[in-house]
Amino acid sequence: MIETIAGGVCAPKGFRANGVHCGIRKNKTKKDLALIVADKRCATACVYTTNLVKGAPILVTKRHVADGYAQAVVVNSGNANTCNADGVEIAEKMCALVEAHTGVSAEDVVVASTGVIGQRLPIAPIEAGMPALAAGLGDGSDAAAEAIMTTDTVKKEIAFRFVLDGKECRIGAIAKGVGMICPNMATLLMFITTDAAISPAMLQAALSEDVKSSLNMLSVDRDTSTNDTLCIMASGLAGNREIIEKGADFRIFCRALHCVTSAVCRMIAADGEGATKLIECTVSGAATLKDARLAAKAVVCSDLLKAAIFGADANWGRVLCALGYSGAKLDVDKIDLDFRSAAGTLAVCRGGAGLDFSEAFAKEVLSEKEIFIDVNVNLGKKRATAWGCDLTYDYVKINGDYRT
Amino acid sequence: MIETIAGGVCAPKGFRANGVHCGIRKNKTKKDLALIVADKRCATACVYTTNLVKGAPILVTKRHVADGYAQAVVVNSGNANTCNADGVEIAEKMCALVEAHTGVSAEDVVVASTGVIGQRLPIAPIEAGMPALAAGLGDGSDAAAEAIMTTDTVKKEIAFRFVLDGKECRIGAIAKGVGMICPNMATLLMFITTDAAISPAMLQAALSEDVKSSLNMLSVDRDTSTNDTLCIMASGLAGNREIIEKGADFRIFCRALHCVTSAVCRMIAADGEGATKLIECTVSGAATLKDARLAAKAVVCSDLLKAAIFGADANWGRVLCALGYSGAKLDVDKIDLDFRSAAGTLAVCRGGAGLDFSEAFAKEVLSEKEIFIDVNVNLGKKRATAWGCDLTYDYVKINGDYRT
Numbered sequence: 001m002i003e004t005i006a007g008g009v010c011a012p013k014g015f016r017a018n019g020v021h022c023g024i025r026k027n028k029t030k031k032d033l034a035l036i037v038a039d040k041r042c043a044t045a046c047v048y049t050t051n052l053v054k055g056a057p058i059l060v061t062k063r064h065v066a067d068g069y070a071q072a073v074v075v076n077s078g079n080a081n082t083c084n085a086d087g088v089e090i091a092e093k094m095c096a097l098v099e100a101h102t103g104v105s106a107e108d109v110v111v112a113s114t115g116v117i118g119q120r121l122p123i124a125p126i127e128a129g130m131p132a133l134a135a136g137l138g139d140g141s142d143a144a145a146e147a148i149m150t151t152d153t154v155k156k157e158i159a160f161r162f163v164l165d166g167k168e169c170r171i172g173a174i175a176k177g178v179g180m181i182c183p184n185m186a187t188l189l190m191f192i193t194t195d196a197a198i199s200p201a202m203l204q205a206a207l208s209e210d211v212k213s214s215l216n217m218l219s220v221d222r223d224t225s226t227n228d229t230l231c232i233m234a235s236g237l238a239g240n241r242e243i244i245e246k247g248a249d250f251r252i253f254c255r256a257l258h259c260v261t262s263a264v265c266r267m268i269a270a271d272g273e274g275a276t277k278l279i280e281c282t283v284s285g286a287a288t289l290k291d292a293r294l295a296a297k298a299v300v301c302s303d304l305l306k307a308a309i310f311g312a313d314a315n316w317g318r319v320l321c322a323l324g325y326s327g328a329k330l331d332v333d334k335i336d337l338d339f340r341s342a343a344g345t346l347a348v349c350r351g352g353a354g355l356d357f358s359e360a361f362a363k364e365v366l367s368e369k370e371i372f373i374d375v376n377v378n379l380g381k382k383r384a385t386a387w388g389c390d391l392t393y394d395y396v397k398i399n400g401d402y403r404t
Numbered sequence: 405m406i407e408t409i410a411g412g413v414c415a416p417k418g419f420r421a422n423g424v425h426c427g428i429r430k431n432k433t434k435k436d437l438a439l440i441v442a443d444k445r446c447a448t449a450c451v452y453t454t455n456l457v458k459g460a461p462i463l464v465t466k467r468h469v470a471d472g473y474a475q476a477v478v479v480n481s482g483n484a485n486t487c488n489a490d491g492v493e494i495a496e497k498m499c500a501l502v503e504a505h506t507g508v509s510a511e512d513v514v515v516a517s518t519g520v521i522g523q524r525l526p527i528a529p530i531e532a533g534m535p536a537l538a539a540g541l542g543d544g545s546d547a548a549a550e551a552i553m554t555t556d557t558v559k560k561e562i563a564f565r566f567v568l569d570g571k572e573c574r575i576g577a578i579a580k581g582v583g584m585i586c587p588n589m590a591t592l593l594m595f596i597t598t599d600a601a602i603s604p605a606m607l608q609a610a611l612s613e614d615v616k617s618s619l620n621m622l623s624v625d626r627d628t629s630t631n632d633t634l635c636i637m638a639s640g641l642a643g644n645r646e647i648i649e650k651g652a653d654f655r656i657f658c659r660a661l662h663c664v665t666s667a668v669c670r671m672i673a674a675d676g677e678g679a680t681k682l683i684e685c686t687v688s689g690a691a692t693l694k695d696a697r698l699a700a701k702a703v704v705c706s707d708l709l710k711a712a713i714f715g716a717d718a719n720w721g722r723v724l725c726a727l728g729y730s731g732a733k734l735d736v737d738k739i740d741l742d743f744r745s746a747a748g749t750l751a752v753c754r755g756g757a758g759l760d761f762s763e764a765f766a767k768e769v770l771s772e773k774e775i776f777i778d779v780n781v782n783l784g785k786k787r788a789t790a791w792g793c794d795l796t797y798d799y800v801k802i803n804g805d806y807r808t
Contacts, residue, residue: 053728053736053756083724083736085757117721118758303707304803311804317521320487324457332457332487352457353489354522393797399708400715 002162002259008141011159011172012195014039014235018140019147022129024078024121031147033129034174036073036191037102037137042233044070044110045204047211049228055080056087057111058229060095064107068200070233071108073191074098075148077176080227081113081121093123101134112189112229114150114176145174148189151398152176156190156267162256164249165240169196171256175264190215190230192260196253197236198243205246206254207232214261217293217386218269219301232257262385269300269387270370274394279309281373283328284383291328291377292384298326299373300388309371310390314339314362316348319373334378341368406566406663412545415563415576416599418443418639422544423551426533428482428525435551437533438578440477440595441506441541446637448474448514449608451615453632459484460491461515462633464499468511472604474637475512477595478502479552481580484631485517485525497527505538516593516633518554518580549578552593555802556580560594560671566660568653569644573600575660579668594619594634596664600657601640602647609650610658611636618665621697621790622673623705636661666789673704673791674774678798683713685777687732688787695732695781696788702730703777704792713775714794718743718766720752723777738782745772 009017015038022033044065048058064070074094081087095109113121136143145157159172175190198206207230215230236242243249270278281299286292299305302322308315316337323330337349339362346365347355365371413421419442426437448469452462468474478498485491499513517525540547549561563576579594602610611634619634640646647653674682685703690696703709706726712719720741727734741753743766750769751759769775 051725051728052734053724080721083721083753083757117724118753303799307800307803310800313804317484317487320457320521321455324455330456349487349522353487391800391803393800395707396711396714396795396797396800399711399795400717 002160002256005159005161005170007139007159007172008145008157009036009172009174009191009193010139010141012170012193012235013237014195015193016137016140017144018133018136018138019143020129020133020136023125024076031143032076032078033126033133034075034144034147035098035133035137036144036193037104038071038233038235040235041069041071041108042235043068043198043200043203044231044233045200045207046110047207047230053082055082055113055227056084057081057091057113058227059088060091061110061112061229064095064109069108070110072098072102072104073110073112073231075112075189076121076126077114077148077150079113079115079119079121080117082227083118084120086120090121090123094126097127097130101130110231112227114148114189114227141172141174148174148176150176151273152271154267154271156264158260158263160256160259162252164196164238164252167238167240169194169238169240171196171260173260173264175268177268190264192232194232194234195236195238196234196243197238197240198234198253202243202245202250203232203234206250206257210254210257210261213384214258214265217297217384218265219297219388265387269389272389273398274392275389276392277309277390278370279306279373279388279390280370280385281375282383282385283375283377285376285378285380286382287329287380289382289384292382294326295323295328295375295377296384296386298322299375300386303391306388306391309366310392312363312366314346314348314357314366316354319375320349323375329379330377331379336376336378338374339365340372340374341365341370343368406564406660409563409565409574411543411563411576412549412561413440413576413578413595413597414543414545416574416597416639417641418599419597420541420544421548422537422540422542423547424533424537424540427529428480435547436480436482437530437537438479438548438551439502439537439541440548440597441508442475442637442639444639445473445475445512446639447472447602447604447607448635448637449604449611451611451634457486459486459517459631460488461485461495461517462631463492464495465514465516465633468499468513473512474514476502476506476508477514477516477635479516479593480525480530481518481552481554483517483519483523483525484521486631487522488524490524494525494527498530501531501534505534514635516631518552518593518631545576545578552578552580554580555677556675558671558675560668562664562667564660564663566656568600568642568656571642571644573598573642573644575600575664577664577668579672581672594668596636598636598638599640599642600638600647601642601644602638602657606647606649606654607636607638610654610661614658614661614665617788618662618669621701621788622669623701623792669791673793676793677802678796679793680796681713681794682774683710683777683792683794684774684789685779686787686789687779687781689780689782689784690786691733691784693786693788696786698730699727699732699779699781700788700790702726703779704790707795710792710795713770714796716767716770718750718752718761718770720758723779724753727779733783734781735783740780740782742778743769744776744778745769745774747772
């Protein structure tokens, strides 16, 4: 039984958070600096962007979590601290400021930045904002979630409770990102906390496996950012027997983790830049999990399909086309395809050939806010889901002049 | 010496062409059926889409050119004849109609279709239009180029002359496509004719090698169509010694071929759906040709960069980001980057770090119609060029409601 609860990253025992406006951004009503601090050192696991151009904070964070433990997360928005000569130095100063104001060793601080690339990140506003940020630590998951937003239009925060070894455990997260991402604004950041007791190695195993079916199945624009960072910290304060190997407890933990990550994927896709609709594509009947993932991901990545969904046009040929170039093993003559939403289910293709359908009903189905694309390739038993959003005029507008 | 000449596919000796409106399209002013006929059987080579969902005409064409020879090309626009139960039958009927009205054996006809997927292609209008189409064969490259257009806003037609073995040879082409393509409208089709004498095997070798640096380096929207077909026919009427192996003559022929294909790539990119600007990215200094190609292609494929170019925003971080996830080998600290156009050259990045530049001059450079992105990764001597276009409101508009 896994249930939604309030509290975000502060829902699990042993975590405090806060967010403030420190002045990296000119707009004084927008918070731009976030801090999460744990009561004790936590087993910690991270996953980072695969982009060869990596933000300086990632280099520093990798060093700090190399021993499998961390105790705090500091994040700024408004500047990615990437492609700057002094980037590493600035990221290290941010960690030192956390140590000075919270007592957590700088070596146990995870640091992240999100915003424009190639502009120096000044330390002065961070230095000025840190005392109030640290002093205000408490039940501030909300403020932290707000402080890491860039062009996000909604705050991304979630928490669940579940039972491990007879003990109630909690897992919560904050995230930002309006795409799978991009250099200058939509860098995906996600910080998860839990009070479950789990070893660093098992935490990393759970996280690395989970992203294959969560964040790696999400796309707004197929641009992989330089600063993507996903971090999970486990305080162990729930009191369960520590998870140190694969088994029943590990599987329960993984399910709870996936509740968090898949919920965040849906939030990010729905808030994709300029998006008016969430697209969720599920490919079932695949011969292998890899085939199912390749196929589902290709569908939500197709600009043509995304534009058709924006226009509520049941252009199913674009789904077949994307499946065809996805790299997944297929037999075109076996593909079944439905469009589905709160308005109903529209069957459009059976055995690779089109069905007659009502254009009026199609419009109705595709005019909803959440569009499900259900594909059965009828070759096996594997299934995967991918998330994306429609492609709209506003995506072009937001990205046509972001920097200036 | 390779020089531009007029005449398109009819410039080489031994080819006649025509295009008519036969009624597949409702708009009577838009031609929708094209025919190219050679005086004799020609050495023929083709390259097709890699999409697993393939148009029925491709299946028929593959069979007809399996022996390395063909004598005619018939193409309709307005319907892709793909994902239809009777697709192969209809494509074969099109070839039989060519035989009936021109005397060319149906087995020597290349057939192609472009337009909406999943709607049956009626044979009646093609049957009705064929007599006039065949009767009007002549210097009609222009009419044929027009008949294969879908959402193309400009006709794509070009020809060059060059010398092989002391003999003047000609090579010409017509093409259509407003992207690297998509299922329902922008399917890329290109038909090349030449009077150079060259064996089928060497013709295929030249074509297969050429596409790696021409059509495979072109993208409008990263959607690979179900119907892409590139076909070249060589009549041999120029009278040169037949090219039957690699050597000086083969290299000259390949250069002439690349003049045609790269010119068409630029035309297609500039006419990309909704495009206002051509983007040409050249990556030099790469360790391998594969690295150079991966890097250049990733840049012109980035929606974020494409939107920035639309907005004339010198957002160079997006170029670095795309290079970073391209899969090419890079040392970020060695990357140099310039934006260039008719208005001048703007240096924005040296050794992976940003340079100061005038925003006013940047706007000027990026407001031109052809934008060049020059990247030097400073790791070796290989270079590659890729072509794309900006991402605009009109792309979304055109694709939001194409089908209905």
